[in-house]
Amino acid sequence: MLNALEVVTTVVVGVMVGVEFSVPFFINPILNALPGDNALRGRTHGARVGGAVMPFWYITSLVLVAVWAVAGRDEQGTGLIVTAGALLIVSVLMSVLVLVPINNRVKTWAADNRPADWKEQLRRWDRWHYARVAVIIAAFTLLVAALA
Known part of the structure; x- marks a missing residue:
């Protein structure tokens, strides 16, 4: 049973990492290349979709890792899982x-109601998202190392 939990947890976290990695390196560059306000429209739609799905994904990942840490507390690699x-x-x-908070603002924007500093807000979100991606990649790497 522990093996199944390890695999499910690693897959759930790994897929989350892949989705989050794709945002700054694939999705946003594609959106930014679109003409007119289409990039903004894509980002606002992405903010709505991601804002609805990602909280559950992050919490589910965290719960699975916590259950793994408790269930495998006597196993080698528990420190990696806890980290x-x-x-x-x-x-x-x-x-x-x-x-x-930035995402909640972005999802309400349209071409006619965006704030004057909308590009700076998107750049701030992007910078923080890069950092978050690095953190979850590190977490995923530790989970994979715990399997070895």
Whole structure:
């Protein structure tokens, strides 16, 4: 049963990392290349979709890692799992304190009601998102190392 939990947790976190990695390195560059206000429209739609799905994904990942840490507390690699969990907590805190407030504003924007500093707000979100991606990649790496 522990093996199944390890695999499911690693897959769930790994897919989350892949989705979050794709945003700054693939999705945003594609959106930014679109003409007119289409990039803004894509970002606002992405803010709505991501804002609805990602909280559950982050919390589910954190819960799975916590269950793995408890269930495998006598196994080798538990320290790696606990550290990965701590990193996921950091990513959730980054999200709640910085990224979600910006995201909540972005999802309401349209070409005719965006604030004057909208580009700077998007750049700020992007910078924090890069940092969050680095944190969750580190967490994922620790989970994979714990399997070895």
